[in-house]
Amino acid sequence: MQRLTVQRQAILDLINASNRHWDxxxxxxxxxxxxxxIGIATVYRGLAALESFGLIDSIQLADKKRYERADKAHHDHMICTNCGHIEEFSHDTIETLQQAAAAKKGFKLTGHQLVMFGFCKKCTQGLDA
Ligand SMILES: [Zn+2]
Ligand SMILES: [Zn+2]
Structure with missing residues (x-):
C-alpha cells in the first residue's frame, strides 16, 4: 500500500465517505x-496522484475532471447541463454493444467512459411548469 501524505489521506477519506463526484x-x-x-494546487496534485494509485476514479467532463470512490461497481453517467446534477446508470445492452463495436474494429477494450448530457428530471419538470 502506497504511503500517503496527511493531505492526500484527507482527500481520499473525504471522497470515500460520500457518493459524490467531486471537482x-x-x-x-x-x-x-x-x-x-489546503491549497488548490495541492488538491489538484493530490487528486491526480490518488487516481494514478487507483484509489479514486475520475470522469472527464467537457470543462473539468470529477473524482469519485474507486470501489463502486462500473457505471456510466448522465449530467444535467442546467443544474450539474449527476445521475449514475448502468445498462447491459450498452455495455454489450460497446464490446461488439470494439471487437468489430479489432480494438482491445480496456475500459470506457460514457457521459450523456441533458436535463435531469427536476430541471425537466421545471421547464414544463
Ligand atoms: Zn438539473
Ligand atoms: Zn459515478
Missing part, C-alpha cells in the same frame, strides 16, 4: 470547512 474546488472547500485548509 477540485469542492474538495478544497470541504477540507477548509472541515478545518483542514
Amino acid at each position: 477540485a474546488d469542492e474538495v478544497a472547500r470541504a477540507l477548509v470547512d472541515a478545518g483542514a485548509p
